[in-house]
Amino acid sequence: MRRIWWLAVSAVVTLALGGCSSPDESKKAAAPKPALKAEKTPDVFQAVFDTSRGQVVIEVHRDWAPVGVDHFYWLIKTGFYDGVRFFRVTRNYVQFGINGDATTNGLWSTARLPDDTVKQSNVKGTLSFAHLGANSRTTQLFFNMKNNKDLDKQGFAPLGKVIAGMDVVERLYSAYGEVAPRGQGPDPTKIEVQGNTYLDSKFPRLDYIKKATIQ
Numbered sequence: 001m002r003r004i005w006w007l008a009v010s011a012v013v014t015l016a017l018g019g020c021s022s023p024d025e026s027k028k029a030a031a032p033k034p035a036l037k038a039e040k041t042p043d044v045f046q047a048v049f050d051t052s053r054g055q056v057v058i059e060v061h062r063d064w065a066p067v068g069v070d071h072f073y074w075l076i077k078t079g080f081y082d083g084v085r086f087f088r089v090t091r092n093y094v095q096f097g098i099n100g101d102a103t104t105n106g107l108w109s110t111a112r113l114p115d116d117t118v119k120q121s122n123v124k125g126t127l128s129f130a131h132l133g134a135n136s137r138t139t140q141l142f143f144n145m146k147n148n149k150d151l152d153k154q155g156f157a158p159l160g161k162v163i164a165g166m167d168v169v170e171r172l173y174s175a176y177g178e179v180a181p182r183g184q185g186p187d188p189t190k191i192e193v194q195g196n197t198y199l200d201s202k203f204p205r206l207d208y209i210k211k212a213t214i215q
Contacts, residue, residue, distance in 0.1 A: 041073045046215040047160070049081070052207045054168040057215070058127050060160035065116035068129050068137060069159050073214065075139060080104065081212040085199050087186045089174040089207075092148060095130060096209070097140030098188070100196035105139075113137040116157040122148040125166055126158040143169050172207045 041062055049056040062069045075081060080099055088095035099105050114135050122128060122144045130140040134155070143162065144151075162169060180187040186206075190198050199206055 039077075041070045045073070046163070047072070047076055048213050048215050049165075049209050050211045050213075051086075051168060051172075051209050053171050054165060056165035056168050057163050058160045059163045060127075061120075064120050065118075065129075065157040065159050067113050067116050068157060071111070071113055071137070072129075072141070072159055075108070076212045076214055079212075080108065080139065081209050083196070083208060083210070085191075085196065085203075085206045085208045086172050087188070087191060087199065087203075087206060088142075088179045089172045089176070090145070090178055091174075092145055093142045094145060094169055094172055095140060095142040095179075097130070097138075098191045098195075099139070100199075102195070105192070108139050111138060115155055118152050118155060118157045120158040122151040122156055122158055123161075125162040127160050127162070128156045128158045131155065145170070173205045176203055176206070 043062050045060050047058045047060055049058070060069055060072065081097070083100055084096050084098065085100075086094055086096045087098065099108075112135055113129070115131075115137075120126065124144055124146050126144045127141055128144070128151070129137040130142055131137045141159075144158075176185040177183040179185040186199060186203050
């Protein structure tokens with residue numbers, strides 16, 4: 001069985017990342033404040049991504065992956081995903097989750113999550129955290145663009161599933177292909193170092209999340 005190691009990007013590099021390219025993207029996220037942490041994550045909620053291609057709605061179920069869902073909830077609440085690029089768009093996966101600001105990334109880079117038990121299968125339309133191995137999830141996620149049930153045994157635990165806008169996900173710009181060094185797409189390490197400045201310069205057609213909200 002092939003190991004999908006490239007679904008997650010090393011968090012070793014946490015140097016300065018570039019700024020964002022639009023007013024919506026320039027808002028910097030912050031680590032959860034104590035008052036926000038006291039807020040209980042709903043058992044079921046909808047995460048809405050207003051993207052450069054249109055709106056995507058994900059129905060999230062806390063009982064599918066409680067640790068991951070709690071983390072995802074706080075990331076959205078603090079604006080972490082606003083302005084984030086879909087840097088890996090292939091026939092199998094759409095991956096995102098590297099913020100364009102070094103400080104913001106630094107606040108979350110050590111927040112490695114304990115694994116959730118895989119309760120749902122990585123079928124088309126599901127959303128899962130990327131990882132590099134046991135207990136290594138941080139901020140990156142991917143949409144399954146086909147039935148990737150082989151990922152179930154590798155510990156990728158879906159959080160929810162797209163209930164509206166899967167056609168939007170399927171239209172995200174994909175011509176850059178697989179990420180480097182496997183393909184000709186963006187180099188994830190350079191994204192971490194240079195942020196959206198690197199992507200705007202070398203991969204300007206990447207689609208992105210304008211705003212992520214809880215509905």
